Amino acid sequence: MTATSETSDTFATGSSTSPATAPRTARPLPRFVAPAAGIAVAVLLWWFATTVLVAPPNLLAAFAPQRALPALADLATSGVLLDDVLTSLRRLLGGLLLAALVGLAVGLTAGSFTTADDATRPVFGFLRMISPLSWAPVAIGLFGIGHRPVVFLVAAAAVWPVVMNTVAGVRSVEPGHVLAARSLGASRGEVLTSVVLPAIRPHVLTGLRLALGLAWVVLVPAEMLGVTSGLGYEILNSRDQLAYDKVMAVILVIGLLGYLLDALARRLLRPA
Amino acid sequence: MGTVALRLTGAEKAYGDRPVLAGLDLEVRRDERLVILGPSGSGKSTLLRVLAGLEPLDAGTVEQPDGAVRATVFQQPLLLPWLDVEANVRLGGRYRANRGRYSDERASELLELFGLAPLAKSRPAQLSGGQAQRVAIARAMAVGADVLLLDEPFSALDPATRIDLQAWLRDAATRLGLTLVLVTHDVDEALYLATTVTALDGTGGRAGTWPVGAAPEHDELATHPLRAELVASYRSQLAGTS
Numbered sequence: 001m002t003a004t005s006e007t008s009d010t011f012a013t014g015s016s017t018s019p020a021t022a023p024r025t026a027r028p029l030p031r032f033v034a035p036a037a038g039i040a041v042a043v044l045l046w047w048f049a050t051t052v053l054v055a056p057p058n059l060l061a062a063f064a065p066q067r068a069l070p071a072l073a074d075l076a077t078s079g080v081l082l083d084d085v086l087t088s089l090r091r092l093l094g095g096l097l098l099a100a101l102v103g104l105a106v107g108l109t110a111g112s113f114t115t116a117d118d119a120t121r122p123v124f125g126f127l128r129m130i131s132p133l134s135w136a137p138v139a140i141g142l143f144g145i146g147h148r149p150v151v152f153l154v155a156a157a158a159v160w161p162v163v164m165n166t167v168a169g170v171r172s173v174e175p176g177h178v179l180a181a182r183s184l185g186a187s188r189g190e191v192l193t194s195v196v197l198p199a200i201r202p203h204v205l206t207g208l209r210l211a212l213g214l215a216w217v218v219l220v221p222a223e224m225l226g227v228t229s230g231l232g233y234e235i236l237n238s239r240d241q242l243a244y245d246k247v248m249a250v251i252l253v254i255g256l257l258g259y260l261l262d263a264l265a266r267r268l269l270r271p272a
Numbered sequence: 273m274g275t276v277a278l279r280l281t282g283a284e285k286a287y288g289d290r291p292v293l294a295g296l297d298l299e300v301r302r303d304e305r306l307v308i309l310g311p312s313g314s315g316k317s318t319l320l321r322v323l324a325g326l327e328p329l330d331a332g333t334v335e336q337p338d339g340a341v342r343a344t345v346f347q348q349p350l351l352l353p354w355l356d357v358e359a360n361v362r363l364g365g366r367y368r369a370n371r372g373r374y375s376d377e378r379a380s381e382l383l384e385l386f387g388l389a390p391l392a393k394s395r396p397a398q399l400s401g402g403q404a405q406r407v408a409i410a411r412a413m414a415v416g417a418d419v420l421l422l423d424e425p426f427s428a429l430d431p432a433t434r435i436d437l438q439a440w441l442r443d444a445a446t447r448l449g450l451t452l453v454l455v456t457h458d459v460d461e462a463l464y465l466a467t468t469v470t471a472l473d474g475t476g477g478r479a480g481t482w483p484v485g486a487a488p489e490h491d492e493l494a495t496h497p498l499r500a501e502l503v504a505s506y507r508s509q510l511a512g513t514s
Contacts, residue, residue, distance in 0.1 A: 176350040180408075183326055183344035184415055185369030194366055198354050 062244035068252060071245035080234070081253065088230040089257075091147060092219050095154025099211055103159045104204065107166020108196070117167065124163065132157035132218050136225050145226040150219070157218040158211035165207030169200030205269040212265045216258045231257075274302030277340040277419050277451050278323055283332035284476075285318055292318045294476030295332070300419065302338075305445060305452040307466035309459065309502065314472045316455040317423055320344070323453060324421045340451070341373060343417030347424045349404035351396035357407050358383065358392040364415035373416030382410040386444075402433040409441070413450075420445075422454040426461070435490055438464050442487065459502050460493045469498070471505045479505045 043065060050064035061067075075081040110117045110124075132153050139149035139156075173196055181195045223232025231254055238246035278300040285293040292315035300306050300323070310316040321327040322334060324344040336342070343364075351360045361383060365374040383389045386406050396404055405425055412420060425441075426434040442465055445452050456462055462469050466484045473479040488496055 174350070176346065176348055177352060179326065180344075180346065180350040180352075180411075181363070181367075183324055183346075184364040184367060184411070186367045187369070190367050194363065195352065198352070201354075 059244060063248045067245040068248035071243070072249035072252060075234075075246060075249055084229060084231050084234045084250075085253065085257065088219060088223065088232070091150045091223070091230065092154060092215055092261075094147070094151040095219070096158055096208075096211060096215050098151065098155040099158035099162055099215070100208060102155070103162025103207065103211070104166055106159075107163045107204075107207075108170060108192075110163070111167040111170025112196075124160070128160045128164075133221055136222070140226050147227070149225070150222045150227055150230070153222040154215045154219050158215040161210035161214065162204070162207040165203045165210070166200060169203030170196060172203070173199045209262075209265045209269045212261060212269075213258075216261060220254055274304075276300070276337050277302050278342070278453070279333075279335045279337060280319075280323065281333050281335070283319075283322060283334075284330045285315075285322065285327070286330060291476040293322070293329070293332075296477060298323075298470070298478075300451060300453055302451055303449060305442070305454070305465055305467045307462040307469050308453065308455040308472065309457070309462045309469055309506065310455070310472035310474065311457050311506065314474045315476060316457075316472055319472070320421050320423045320453065320455050340419045341415065341417045342419045342421055343412035343415055345405070345408050345412050345420065345422045345425045347428055349396070349401075349408040351399075351404055351407055351411075353396050356393050356395055357388060357399070360396065360407055361388075361410045361414050363411055367415075370415045374414060378416070379410075379414040382414055386410050400433070401429045402437055405429065405437065406440075409444075413448075418449075419451045419453065422452065424456055425454065427456070427458070434461075439490070441465065459499065459506060460490075462502065463488060463493050463496050463499060464490060469502060471502065 047065050050060050051066070054060045072081075106120075110120050135153060135156055136149070139152045143149045143152060177195050177199065178191055181191045186194060219230075220232040220235070223230035224236050227233055231250055234250045235247055238244070238250060276299050278298075280296060280298040283293045283296045283298070284291070296319070298319075308316050308319060318327065321344075322329055324342055325334065326344065351357075352363065355363070358379070361379045362376060364370045365376065365379065380389075383392055386409070388403070388407060388410060391399065391403060391407075396407070399407065409420070409422075409425070426437050429437065438461060441452075444450070452465070454465055463484060464487075467487075468481060468483055470481045471479040482498055482501070484498060493499065
């Protein structure tokens, strides 16, 4: 409770020009303190659950931080980790790219024509709620074993936020701006490039950011199906070797990479 | 008065069962300032959009016998908010239709001429209503338009700004040799800006056309000899449409 009020204090003095907002006796904490404390508590709980609560014959003990971190170092020095990370990122990017292209095209069409929107709404609403992993047998049947079904599953998850946000963007384009462009002689294509695309940019960026999060979450389980590389595969592989410390190490990497990707997306895909 | 810049022949347009234009003929002559007067719902905005080529007719034709270049200014400035003033004025230059008649030099000249040069790098959100509408007029003219079509361009502005912009527009049209077609519901605005006033009758036809003569000043409008006649035509239209 105190921590939150301290943080909001920091925000207030940091953003407002007049520093004379409600003087407090307690000096506000530096901004990094609360997040650092949160991380420390989480690690402590992790250690407590895997080390104090259980003893070595128990499977959970292998997941302890003091076991996972050396396993992480092992994976990193043997080169396996870098390979897996690069493979996973490549698939992620491929799936996202596919989702962005398809999502933008579908969204522009559905957003521009009321009939197309009406026709697609029930179908999209249905498809959107199917976990992309349900398509795994279809994807493997269609594309065989390898990168392609994984990319397909990632795209199947990531395409919906792009479609939905593009449709919302197109629908919110000011009709007067389109009229003004037409009155200056713009063709249909020129209206699209000079008015519609710049107007929907913030919506599309939001969609892509949501898509990235979804894609990352789907990527790992998708890599547990019929491929022999990538972070998802590495989790299964380590489990098969009964190397639970490695399982935990890969989970750490997945979380950390996801966090970094999201932070990067927030920075790069910021509207306006 | 010069040659015919725009000619509307037998124009018919209906929205559902309601006729908006019923066999209307209209000529816009070079260098005239034609003001089309009518209350809301009398079809004057539709007429302007038809003249601008933005709305198709059910029957009849719009011609530009001497190849006039049209551009339109609307009630709202409709500037693109993600572009600065200069880029907004240059918007038409991005369209293939204006190739050969648009130039960046002309756009810069217009900014200068309209007193907008100091605002060139401002965003539309930072402009006053009057400034924004001047940018919209510069944008329309930058595509090399010699016929400017204006749809109640000043009705969203406060009265003082409106009077300033009316004076500015009349002056600019005279200096630049522009042909204007402006629709309004404001009798005084019509008298001040027009060389010719045409009133619509509210049922898709024309109530009358009057030459205005010497351009009056704002303080002469209340006693202008044509005013009573225009107001009377306006009243009869209101009675006709209601």
